[in-house]
Amino acid sequence: MIRKLSLLTCAAMAVFSLSTAQAEDVISDFMKAHHKAPEGTDPTCKKAANGAASDAELAELLKGYQAICAATPPKGEKDAWVKKCQELVAAVKGLQEKKEGAADAYKKAVNCKGCHSEFKAD
Numbered sequence: 001m002i003r004k005l006s007l008l009t010c011a012a013m014a015v016f017s018l019s020t021a022q023a024e025d026v027i028s029d030f031m032k033a034h035h036k037a038p039e040g041t042d043p044t045c046k047k048a049a050n051g052a053a054s055d056a057e058l059a060e061l062l063k064g065y066q067a068i069c070a071a072t073p074p075k076g077e078k079d080a081w082v083k084k085c086q087e088l089v090a091a092v093k094g095l096q097e098k099k100e101g102a103a104d105a106y107k108k109a110v111n112c113k114g115c116h117s118e119f120k121a122d
Ligand code: HEC
Pocket: 024, 025, 027, 028, 029, 031, 032, 035, 036, 045, 073, 074, 084, 085, 088, 109, 110, 111, 112, 113, 115, 116, 119, 120, 121
């Protein structure tokens, strides 16, 4: 009986956290997971730019960019945001297909400051 109760509590908490998750957290969480790595390790974006990301990492990046594309940034025009995210999606696809110049296209698309000044609230 106790076990059943704690299972129920877990399920209720999961539903609660899902329903209260803000759309903006999608972007923040992605940034923390793939654009900024803990001290001493390379973030996924850096590995991708150096051609050192594994297939699994590229797949994760692609999924992430598609997810933030659908989210709304705290600042800026949604249309321009979608366009920027789609450039990133296209650049990662280029990396997956090992296209010539794909790393350079990705480096250009993943311009931190350029995107933050337009879409990130201070
Ligand atoms: C496509 C646009 C875009 C690009 C490119 C981008 N960012 Fe971001 N980043 C954002 C937005 C928008 C936010 C604000 C999210 C929010 O506050 O909801 C953000 C937030 C962040 C945060 C704060 C996360 C938090 O909430 O604690 C970090 C750290 C970050 N970005 C790192 C980077 C780094 C490093 C790069 C370059 C390698 C980068 N970002 C490239 C759009 C971008």
